[in-house]
Amino acid sequence: MVEKEETLISEEEAAQYDRQIRLWGLDAQKRLRASRVLLVGMKGLGAEVAKNLILSGVKGITMLDHEQVTEDSVRAQFLIPAGSLDQNRAEASLERAQNLNPMVEVKADPERAEDKPDEFFLDFDAVCLTCCPRDLQVRLDQLCHKNNIKFFTGDVFGYHGFMFSDLGVEHHYVEEKPKVVKPERSDEPEAKKPKLDPKETTLVKKTASFCQLKKALEVDWTSEKAKSSLKRTPTDYFLLQVLLKFRTDKGRDPVPESVGEDSELLLQIRNDIMEKLGVSVELLPDSFVSYCFSEMAPVCAVVGGVLGQELVKALSQRDAPHRNFFFFDGMKGSGVDCLGSSKTEPDPYRTFQSQQCFPMLYQTSLCFTMLPYALPYLSVLYNASLCFNRPLCALQCFPMLYQTSLCFTMLPYALPDLSVLYNASLCFTRPLCALQCFPMLYQTSLLYNASLCFTTPLCALQCFPMLYQTSSVLL
DSSP: OOOOOOOOOOHHHHHHTHHHHHHHOHHHHHHHHTOEEEEEOOSHHHHHHHHHHHHHTOSEEEEEOOOBOOTTTTSSOTTSOTTOTTSBHHHHHHHHHHHHOTTSEEEEEOSOGGGSOHHHHTTOSEEEEESOOHHHHHHHHHHHHHTTOEEEEEEEEBTEEEEEEEOOSOEEEEEEEEOOOOOOOOOSOGGGSOOOOTTOEEEEEEEEOOOOHHHHHTOOTTSHHHHHHGGGSOHHHHHHHHHHHHHHHHSSOOOGGGHHHHHHHHHHHHHHHHHHHTOOGGGSOGGGGGSOSSBOHHHHHHHHHHHHHHHHHHHHTBSOOOOSEEEEETTEEEEOOOOSOOSSOOOGGGOOOTTBOOOOBOTTTOBBOSSOOBOTTOOOBOOTTOBOSSOOTTOOOOOOOOOSOOOOOOOOOBOTTSSOBOOTTSOOSSOOTTOOOOOOOOSSOOOOOTTOOOSSOOTTOOOOOOOOOTTOOOO
8 A cells, every 4th residue: 555645635625625524524535635546447337436536535546447438338438528439448538537626636547457567556545446357356356455455346237236345454444423421410400500412423443354355256155154144145146256257258248239149158157156156046047137238327326326435435434334245236225244254243334235225217218117116114106107308327316225313404405407495404414525416206296204314325326305396307
């Protein structure tokens, strides 16, 4: 890991990052401003991660990608301008990425990550891989784990996506907790006793350890402990194994142009892998081949938002990190607890429960999926026929079920182009890094319940509770 010098925040930076500084503190922002990140892979997911990091205010980001721009690669990649076919993906993304935040040093590197020496990666505080081969992911994770460099990897396959984080043997962070003050005994009347501020908090130092990607991918499912957790393991874990094997064998991902041939090969790889792992093929039904082709912008937005959030938390050393896999399914939100070995006990931040709800918009038809989605604790169904007159592309909103209570601000927010006013008691204390996402229109008028609670922000993918009007049109 590169040695950091004392970072000072200029007045201009303090003004730009004012909201973030107020919410997670000056020290956390200083750590961000001193961090350099290597981002490998500039497809749709890479663009989402780059956007989130640049807006958060890191010191510098290097986009490494040797591939050329194709028609397929620009469908979910909003940083590449029109007319950039056959150009290098990283270099084509440079101008728009830099325009997001001129205070961040943005560089493009057109070389292959496999050809880079180990010393190259040691110049960064965090390395993030997107859409990379399994061998490269394992190699760089082992290198980063050994040298105390924060490692992240993620990918998107059709409706499915995943994120993995390895922050080393020991990752130190602080977490905000309510301050417990024991009242002093006094014979004075109650009215004369000093009042305690229930909102007063204190920062608690904590440490977390992480397992490496190789261990997480090579779990022994024949052991009794693994068998007991098999039912709670999402099918996406096994789907990831199949798709990474396909990429290794074919040197590419499944494509719609050869859907018949690729589907047969995927099923064959599924059978071989499930037999090798010692688990039933029924854990990954044949229908998975219908939902793992191409790269979908809404899925990139969700996985990129979670991945960007975890990078910001790791670099700023603020709030509990997620260990270690996060899986996303376009039909449901689900996750898996820490696979492989870990020295720490499970905590709530490591579990993404299966009842989370991620409504999706298609990039093409711009309508909700044909399956109804029930919001947790609200008897409201999304209408599958609701359509929009303009695409939201990579900035979608995916409401989730959260656990803890909110601290509310008292500032009203007006939603542009809609005659809707945010309820002053339903505003968030966490920053959204300048780009906001607005929840989709509802079939009927609906007021979110203020008791719905959130654990941690999704960076640019936040859900803004608001009162919708039935006649509202999203512009």
